[in-house]
Amino acid sequence: MPKRKQRTRxxxxxxxxxxxxxxxxxxxxxxxxxxxxxxxxxxxxxxGVMRLRSPLASACQLYAYSDxxxxxxxxxxxxxxxxxxxxxxxLRTDAQKLALAAYIADIAEKISDSDAENGELLRLTLNSLYxxxxxxxxxxxxxxxxxxxxxxxAGYEPQLDACLRCGNPxxxxxxxxxxxxxxxxxxxxxxxxxxALIACPDGVLPLIRYFLSAPLKRLLPPVGDERLIEDVVYxxxxxxxxQLDCDSKLLRYYRSLRLPFTR
Numbered sequence: 001m002p003k004r005k006q007r008t009r010x011x012x013x014x015x016x017x018x019x020x021x022x023x024x025x026x027x028x029x030x031x032x033x034x035x036x037x038x039x040x041x042x043x044x045x046x047x048g049v050m051r052l053r054s055p056l057a058s059a060c061q062l063y064a065y066s067d068x069x070x071x072x073x074x075x076x077x078x079x080x081x082x083x084x085x086x087x088x089x090x091l092r093t094d095a096q097k098l099a100l101a102a103y104i105a106d107i108a109e110k111i112s113d114s115d116a117e118n119g120e121l122l123r124l125t126l127n128s129l130y131x132x133x134x135x136x137x138x139x140x141x142x143x144x145x146x147x148x149x150x151x152x153x154a155g156y157e158p159q160l161d162a163c164l165r166c167g168n169p170x171x172x173x174x175x176x177x178x179x180x181x182x183x184x185x186x187x188x189x190x191x192x193x194x195x196a197l198i199a200c201p202d203g204v205l206p207l208i209r210y211f212l213s214a215p216l217k218r219l220l221p222p223v224g225d226e227r228l229i230e231d232v233v234y235x236x237x238x239x240x241x242x243q244l245d246c247d248s249k250l251l252r253y254y255r256s257l258r259l260p261f262t263r
Contacts, residue, residue, distance in 0.1 A: 019065075043077065
């Protein structure tokens with residue numbers, strides 16, 4: 001007898017997630033990239049969301065953290081219902097904050113996995129967006145903390161307690177992305193170019209250690225020294241981008257809104 005064709009099971013999925021990307025699709029739909037704790041990065045279609053008075057409009061906007069009911073059919077996900085849990089309204093009235101939020105969301109999307117547990121990354125991203133939206137910390141401090149903790153979440157936590165070559169507490173330390181930690185200046189070989197290393201001025205390593213170990217809700221310590229913030233964000237940016245082997249147009253745009261800074 002011929003085999004019966006198996007029916008595809010259609011299911012409804014309830015899940016919370018942060019929208020990190022949106023693309024207009026056809027006339028009135030959107031394709032959303034949603035970062036979730038339980039299932040990692042999802043691509044979701046929101047039908048009719050561009051129509052006037054769509055009940056999904058608020059919950060399906062960029063950088064909204066929402067409660068979704070998704071309809072899953074043949075591996076494709078469609079929004080059936082959605083309610084916003086947090087809209088981060090403070091981002092939407094400040095061009096610099098919105099630009100930095102776009103960069104943070106982009107990095108979160110880059111290091112998130114599909115169909116994998118992603119809880120720490122999601123909490124880090126939500127806390128960072130909340131700090132931008134509702135708190136008064138310097139934007140570059142928020143960026144530095146996010147970059148270094150994101151590197152840790154992605155599996156690139158640097159070894160900072162001892163020189164990777166001699167094993168002693170580092171003197172005049174450099175961070176080597178290739179080695180994944182710090183080296184003393186005197187331990188560098190002649191073949192190692194300082195262009196591939198990141199110098200750590202005074203105060204930078206203690207602050208980076210704090211970013212790596214602090215509870216997420218207390219990730220931003222009070223730092224009043226603007227030069228220290230500039231030094232640490234220079235290190236965290238280079239370290240993260242070296243590990244991810246990427247660049248970011250969104251970061252360049254965010255920089256274009258700030259006063260020039262020459263290192």
